[in-house]
Amino acid sequence: MSFADLGLSEEILRAVAEQGYTEPTPIQAQAIPAVLSGRDILAAAQTGTGKTAGFTLPILRRLQPQANNSHSPAMHPVRALILTPTRELADQVGDSVKLYGKHLPLRSSVVFGGVNIEPQSRELRAGVEVLVATPGRLLDHVQQKSVNLSRVEVLVMDEADRMLDMGFLPDIRRILALLPANRQTLLFSATFSPEIKKLADQFQKTPLLIEVARQNQTSDQIEQRVHAVELWRKRAVLAQLVRKQKIPQVIVFCNTRHGAEKLSRDLIRDGFSADSIHGEKSQQQRIATLAEFKEGKLNILVATDVAARGLDIDQLPFVVNYDLPNTPEDYVHRIGRTGRAGAKGIAISLVAPEEQKQLAAIEKLVKQSLPVSVIDGFEPGAAPVKEKPSPAALFHTTQLPSGEPPSRFGGRREQQIPALLLPPRSAR
Ligand code: AMP
Secondary structure (H helix, E strand, O other), rough: OOOOHOOOOHHHHHHHHHHHOOOOOHHHHHHHHHHHHOOOEEEEEOOOHHHHHHHHHHHHHHHHHHOOOOOOOHHOOOOOOEEOOHHHHHHHHHHHHHHHHOOOOOOEEEEEEOOOOHHHHHHHHOOOEEEOOOHHHHHHHHHHHOOOOOOEEEEEOHHHHHHHHHHHHHHHHHHHHOOOOOOEEEEOOOOHHHHHHHHHHHHHOOEEEEEEEOOOOOOOOEEEEEEEEEEEHHHHHHHHHHHOOOOOOOOEOOHHHHHHHHHHHHHHOOOOOEEEOOOOOOOHHHHHHHHHHHHOOEEEEEEHHHHHOOOOOOOOEEEEEEOOOOHHHHHHHHOOOOOOHOOOOEEEEEOOOHHHHHHHHHHHOOOOOOEEOOOOOOOOOOOOOOOOOOOHHHHOOOOOOOOOOOOOOOOOHHHHOOOHOOOOHOOO
């Protein structure tokens, strides 16, 4: 199948060809005709599947007949509204709209919080057909009367699961109350939770269900490696992995802002070019860091989940889970940063004995067992085992005498690590 078979216009096909896309991805092949037909859709698709073009291209096609070069704001009402959970995702979706719509006289704008509202208000007052927004800032604009949502024909909720996780449901309800009842609603979510289904039931009309990968499934383009490493040795393991495997660029995930900040500082001290993005950094700092990473000026980008959400970096071959996420769905999102659009990727997780629970939760969610291996020289809690345990031995350990479930870390538990195995106080 080619893009030309999907009912898009010549102007849009030209923009797609200029991106070098030759074939629609599975989500695009299903979503584009459905959106063009005016149907609501409920799509389970992770980032990396091409979902952004899957909704942007047909929306632009639907808006095209009224596209115009008039200077009058009244001629440019908001006709498509795209809600995203984070500033970064909003920015990236906004870039896609501009890219795919570059041969059309349609205006688009991106609004998110954490930056001066005035330039955004001026842009909105001049009129835009496609508005990409995070929910809170959009409501600020509604209150300031810089935007009117009564002419919206298509609403997209992108990464809807994350918007719910982040507590945006009340804002979403307020926004939906401002939109015409007679509209098209497209709901994209990496996972289909009962809450997402409820949202769909409430706000969609018999949506077409599109699932390109099985629920919570990780892409088979991504090789998942799990290494058992004690907490205090993770930094050394990371440094060795990056050096030995000559990893050119990697995103490293930490669970906390503080952890991300500290790790990036430590990595710089170790001689790497590294920086971090997390919620405590300003929007300008985050954009600048991301740009440096994309330009290849940084080797290691240390990120927390919220800051990294929706990051779209072409050809990122590696991601590392420095901390295992506490929410297993985040594992799917994190490793989805690599192996995008058909490319191969490697996701490495460094798992400490303390993190077995998180690992078990991830395996349950992805319905896969993830074999744990050790890295030579970094075997966790080697003593009192005399011989180096094989990865298989680590994986199939015997029942602990206490009757607790077997550990996959040599049968050892956090509190059993003898004091002499702990790092010197300065390194803790
Ligand atoms: P998304 O899932 O929307 O975040 O897109 C993931 C990546 O796939 C982006 O870098 C897009 O530029 C790229 N992409 C989207 N559609 C295609 C396509 N049909 N062929 C190749 N790459 C694509």
